[in-house]
Amino acid sequence: MSARQDRRDKIASRAVQIGFVVALIGLWYFGTAYWGISRILLPNPVNVWHELKDVIGSGEFLPDLRVTLTELAVAFAISCTAGVTLGYLISRSPYLIKVFEPLLAGFYSVPIILFLPLYVLFFGLGPGSKIALGTTISFFPIVLNTIAGFGYVEKIFITAARSMGASDFQMFRYVLLPAALPVMLTGLRIGFTVALLSILGSETIASLEGLGHRIVHLAEAMETARMFAYIAFAVVIAATLNSIVSSLERRAKRR
Amino acid sequence: MKTGDVAIRVRDVSHQFGEPGEAQFVQALQHTSLDITRGELLCLIGPSGCGKSTLLNMIGGLLTPTTGTVEVGGKPVRAPLPRDIAFVFQENALFPWCTIIENVKLGMVFQGVPKAEQEPRARKALEAVGLKDFMGHYPAQLSGGMRQRAALARALSLETGTLLMDEPFGALDEQTRMILGEDLSVLLSTTEKTIVFVTHSLGEAVFLADRVAVFSARPGRIKEIIEVDEPHPRKPSFVTTEKFSRLRNTLYELLHEEIRKAIEQAATASPHP
Numbered sequence: 001m002s003a004r005q006d007r008r009d010k011i012a013s014r015a016v017q018i019g020f021v022v023a024l025i026g027l028w029y030f031g032t033a034y035w036g037i038s039r040i041l042l043p044n045p046v047n048v049w050h051e052l053k054d055v056i057g058s059g060e061f062l063p064d065l066r067v068t069l070t071e072l073a074v075a076f077a078i079s080c081t082a083g084v085t086l087g088y089l090i091s092r093s094p095y096l097i098k099v100f101e102p103l104l105a106g107f108y109s110v111p112i113i114l115f116l117p118l119y120v121l122f123f124g125l126g127p128g129s130k131i132a133l134g135t136t137i138s139f140f141p142i143v144l145n146t147i148a149g150f151g152y153v154e155k156i157f158i159t160a161a162r163s164m165g166a167s168d169f170q171m172f173r174y175v176l177l178p179a180a181l182p183v184m185l186t187g188l189r190i191g192f193t194v195a196l197l198s199i200l201g202s203e204t205i206a207s208l209e210g211l212g213h214r215i216v217h218l219a220e221a222m223e224t225a226r227m228f229a230y231i232a233f234a235v236v237i238a239a240t241l242n243s244i245v246s247s248l249e250r251r252a253k254r255r
Numbered sequence: 256m257k258t259g260d261v262a263i264r265v266r267d268v269s270h271q272f273g274e275p276g277e278a279q280f281v282q283a284l285q286h287t288s289l290d291i292t293r294g295e296l297l298c299l300i301g302p303s304g305c306g307k308s309t310l311l312n313m314i315g316g317l318l319t320p321t322t323g324t325v326e327v328g329g330k331p332v333r334a335p336l337p338r339d340i341a342f343v344f345q346e347n348a349l350f351p352w353c354t355i356i357e358n359v360k361l362g363m364v365f366q367g368v369p370k371a372e373q374e375p376r377a378r379k380a381l382e383a384v385g386l387k388d389f390m391g392h393y394p395a396q397l398s399g400g401m402r403q404r405a406a407l408a409r410a411l412s413l414e415t416g417t418l419l420m421d422e423p424f425g426a427l428d429e430q431t432r433m434i435l436g437e438d439l440s441v442l443l444s445t446t447e448k449t450i451v452f453v454t455h456s457l458g459e460a461v462f463l464a465d466r467v468a469v470f471s472a473r474p475g476r477i478k479e480i481i482e483v484d485e486p487h488p489r490k491p492s493f494v495t496t497e498k499f500s501r502l503r504n505t506l507y508e509l510l511h512e513e514i515r516k517a518i519e520q521a522a523t524a525s526p527h528p
Contacts, residue, residue: 160348163315164413167336174361176353215340 043225050228061233067210068199072241073126075134075195080188083139087146087184097151101144108140113198120206120234132209134199138191145187149180150196185249211237260286262417262449263291263314267324268308282474283309286323289468293416296443296487298460300510301470302517307453309419309475314451315340315403327417337366340417346426348406349394355405356381356390359502360410380412381405383442400431407439411446420452424459436462437491444487457510461502462489466469469509472516479509 025045031037032044037045055061091095116133123129153176161175203212211234218227268287284306291297299307313325316335325332327339338387341362342348348360359377368376381390384404389462394402403423410418420503424432436459443450460467464483471478483502485493493499 050471154347156344156348157350160342160344161365162334163317163337163340163342164362165335165367166365171366173348174364178350 023066031185040222043228047225048232051055051226052232054067055226055229055233061211061214061230064209064211064214065237067127068203068212071130071134071199071210072196074127075131075199076138076192078131078135079138079142079191079195083142083187083191084146084184088150089145089224090143091147091150092178097147101147101151104140104147105145112137113201116202116205119202125206125208127210130199130202130210133202134195137198138195141190141194145190146180146184149183149187150176151177182253185252189245189249193242195236196241200234200238260293261290262293262328263289263451264324264326265291265310265314266324266326268310268313268320269323270306270313270318270321284320285474285476287476288323291449291451292465293449294447294501295465296452296463297452298464298467299451299453300455300457300467300506301475302458302472302510302514303455304473304475304517304521305470305513306473306475307470311419311421311451311453315342315416316414331491337413339415340419341413341415342401343406343410343418343420343423345422346399346403347394349402351394354391354393355386355408358394358405359412361408362413363448368411368413376412376414377408380408383411385438398431399427400435403427403435404438407442416447416449418448418450420450420457422453423521425455432456432459437489439463441488457503457506458494460506461499462494467506469506470513472513473520478513480484481505481509 014076028042029045032039032042090100098202112133113134116129119133157179158171158177161171166175193250199210200212201209207213211230215227215230217232218224218230262348266288270284271280271282281304283304287306287310289310291370299310302308307316313320314327314332316332319333326422327336330336330339349355350361353361356377358379360373363373363376370455377391378387381387384407386401386404386408387406389397389401394405397405406423423436427435440463452460461483462479467481467483469478469481470476481502
């Protein structure tokens with residue numbers, strides 16, 4: 001009975017959400033088609049749709065997408081490796097946790113995007129500076145959550161395993177890792193999201209290629225309809241990647 | 256207490272946390288000696304902080320005594336002896352990411368039981384504690400009493416000669432405790448295990464134990480040992496007998512003054528400036 005009620009509530013709230021988005025697009029359409037909003041400032045959604053079909057159909061987006069995804073993959077791979085390794089090592093000693101956890105949390109609260117000009121000076125306008133920035137920004141949530149995951153495993157679990165004769169490897173594989181995994185995975189998901197955001201963002205500020213760069217380039221050329229098409233495309237890519245990562249996280253946590 | 260030989264020999268052990276003169280210095284246990292007979296159930300009872308859990312952890316090899324020695328089966332204890340000793344802790348020592356049967360099997364993985372034996376032994380232990388229908392559940396899906404049954408099954412499946420139980424029913428309500436105590440008495444009367452059982456409950460101690468060791472307030476030492484001469488398994492009606500009340504009253508008198516002392520100590524140990 002209550003399960004059915006839940007289902008109906010869920011469908012009702014979905015309907016409201018969809019209705020809201022449809023209304024927004026309708027407002028957008030009428031505003032540009034009939035109410036005289038400048039097409040350079042806000043293109044018509046029908047035009048945007050045609051441009052989007054052209055962008056995807058011609059395969060024009062491929063080089064930019066490849067650059068952005070490569071930057072993301074490299075940045076995330078580096079920050080995962082470094083963040084998980086360092087986080088685990090720090091978590092092994094209460095002293096190291098006491099020293100480094102507040103320090104890293106302090107760094108995490110710094111808006112690292114402000115250092116982008118410096119990164120461009122060091123690593124150039126190409127993918128190097130994007131990778132470096134994405135790595136730095138995603139490193140902190142990953143390392144902090146790894147410390148939190150491994151550093152605060154309930155003592156009784158460790159004592160119980162020790163009393164039953166667990167070896168060091170067994171302790172890691174069957175106790176520390178499963179205890180730490182949920183918190184660590186949350187860190188990895190946050191790291192992935194902020195890496196993607198910062199890479200797209202930094203491409204719009206200073207770059208030679210990539211989706212963010214393409215969007216700014218089109219804005220400067222006043223091709224706003226095509227720019228909107230690229231924004232829509234980038235949104236779909238980002239949403240897809242984030243939902244893949246979230247579902248991986250959920251699946252791993254369920255075990 | 257059929258055979259009468261000594262399973263656990265505790266000789267003049269003391270344990271202190273910190274060094275004398277330090278603010279955190281605590282003398283938890285002082286010059287305690289104790290022989291525990293093979294197959295008996297010995298309860299340790301005493302005021303909070305008297306060192307009864309400390310003694311249990313030293314017997315189990317989880318703590319090293321500052322002075323003195325502990326021997327189990329003639330071997331000195333320096334580290335956990337998973338083949339000889341199993342623990343049941345107070346609560347929540349089950350791994351929440353494993354189902355009940357996985358928890359039991361994991362204990363055997365740690366102990367080094369061959370893989371083929373794990374499943375049947377786990378099933379047998381879980382059936383013995385009445386959890387046959389809950390093997391696939393996660394600990395969070397069970398009540399506190401059922402979780403402690405599962406923890407007991409995990410310890411039983413290890414088939415050790417000695418079982419150390421550290422207030423295993425301490426976090427449960429009075430009624431659940433009573434039933435678990437009765438079931439435990441039945442279950443353990445069929446095994447030949449030597450059991451050391453820490454508790455706060457006078458009734459639980461009299462109901463379960465062959466002998467009850469009463470601790471003094473800190474620095475803890477054994478004040479007196481009371482014999483409960485009653486065959487196992489104990490019947491629920493034992494609780495209503497005059498013998499039960501008499502033993503319980505004796506324990507109460509022994510403990511009462513120590514508990515007052517312990518509380519006064521706690522008050523003077525942290526004076527407000």
